[in-house]
Amino acid sequence: MRTKNGFWLRTLSFLFLIFCTVGTIPPASAHAILIKSEPVAGSTIKALPEMVTLTFDTPLLNAPGTKVNSIVVTDPMRMKASTANSVVSGASISNVLNPPMLMDGIYHVSFRIVSNDGHPVTGDFIFHVDHNLNEASTGPTTTAAPHSGSMILSSDLTGEGITDEIGSDSGYAIGKFLAKFDTSEFCAKIRTRNLNNVLAIHIHPTNTNTLTVKDEILLPVDLDAINSSDYVCKKVDGKSLDFVAQQPGNYVVMLHTEDFPKGAVGGVLVFEQKQDDGHSGTPLATLFRLWPLAPLVALGLLVALLRSKRIPCRRA
Numbered sequence: 001m002r003t004k005n006g007f008w009l010r011t012l013s014f015l016f017l018i019f020c021t022v023g024t025i026p027p028a029s030a031h032a033i034l035i036k037s038e039p040v041a042g043s044t045i046k047a048l049p050e051m052v053t054l055t056f057d058t059p060l061l062n063a064p065g066t067k068v069n070s071i072v073v074t075d076p077m078r079m080k081a082s083t084a085n086s087v088v089s090g091a092s093i094s095n096v097l098n099p100p101m102l103m104d105g106i107y108h109v110s111f112r113i114v115s116n117d118g119h120p121v122t123g124d125f126i127f128h129v130d131h132n133l134n135e136a137s138t139g140p141t142t143t144a145a146p147h148s149g150s151m152i153l154s155s156d157l158t159g160e161g162i163t164d165e166i167g168s169d170s171g172y173a174i175g176k177f178l179a180k181f182d183t184s185e186f187c188a189k190i191r192t193r194n195l196n197n198v199l200a201i202h203i204h205p206t207n208t209n210t211l212t213v214k215d216e217i218l219l220p221v222d223l224d225a226i227n228s229s230d231y232v233c234k235k236v237d238g239k240s241l242d243f244v245a246q247q248p249g250n251y252v253v254m255l256h257t258e259d260f261p262k263g264a265v266g267g268v269l270v271f272e273q274k275q276d277d278g279h280s281g282t283p284l285a286t287l288f289r290l291w292p293l294a295p296l297v298a299l300g301l302l303v304a305l306l307r308s309k310r311i312p313c314r315r316a
């Protein structure tokens with residue numbers, strides 16, 4: 001009797017051991033599965049959002065500073081619209097978009113991610129941007145009167161200007177903007193302080209009812225505008241420029257950094273000056289641009305003065 005009990009006990013223990021061992025081996029289907037994306041895969045949206053976010057069914061390997069997880073977005077011209085570093089948060093990964101220009105058409109998203117268990121997964125999908133979407137069903141849309149010439153705008157960007165999220169508390173930026181209506185260009189020069197690794201700069205519309213900043217990019221700003229002494233211009237949609245000119249206070253400049261991908265500093269656009277002749281700046285501004293010649297001019301004047309008064313140069 002004793003030996004029979006011992007046999008069953010050993011057999012059960014053995015089976016239990018096998019069960020436990022098999023149970024701890026991760027099944028082959030543990031690879032992360034994309035369960036959600038913004039924009040939704042295959043969808044058509046009215047405007048390009050400021051970032052693409054993918055959510056998986058399992059946490060991703062978080063290795064900041066490395067490129068183990070990446071998202072690449074290309075625009076309808078197959079130009080890269082994503083930024084170098086994607087940000088991982090739990091089971092989600094986001095990439096702030098920095099499109100060379102805004103256009104309707106097919107955007108392509110491809111990703112390579114590594115889940116916490118070390119399995120790499122790749123995939124891709126598309127979404128469409130069509131700014132005429134829903135226009136027929138919503139009736140007449142608001143239009144802005146066409147502008148001519150140019151307009152100078154400015155913005156003070158602070159962390160407090162980021163209303164939906166927590167912005168940088170030490171970062172600061174001052175932006176000067178030039179809207180050229182005749183050539184449909186939006187130009188910028190931006191001075192920054194305590195803001196490292198800037199990913200993208202966007203002009204966003206605000207929702208005037210809820211006073212929140214919309215996700216869509218109205219105008220992209222070239223990163224070369226940072227600490228540039230001259231305006232750096234981008235070809236943009238003329239209608240968007242007219243909207244901004246009509247009501248600058250309804251638009252927010254937002255600067256995204258690696259530390260604050262959802263916005264480090266932001267500020268509303270402020271009207272400064274309008275020129276109708278198509279030339280930017282005032283005569284004073286033109287004079288100011290020539291300031292490097294000032295010492296030469298001063299020297300010339302001094303020489304002329306010395307000659308006219310015939311003051312002899314003393315020798316030491």
Ligand SMILES: [Cu+2]
Nearest residue numbers: 050202204254
């Ligand atoms: Cu933005």
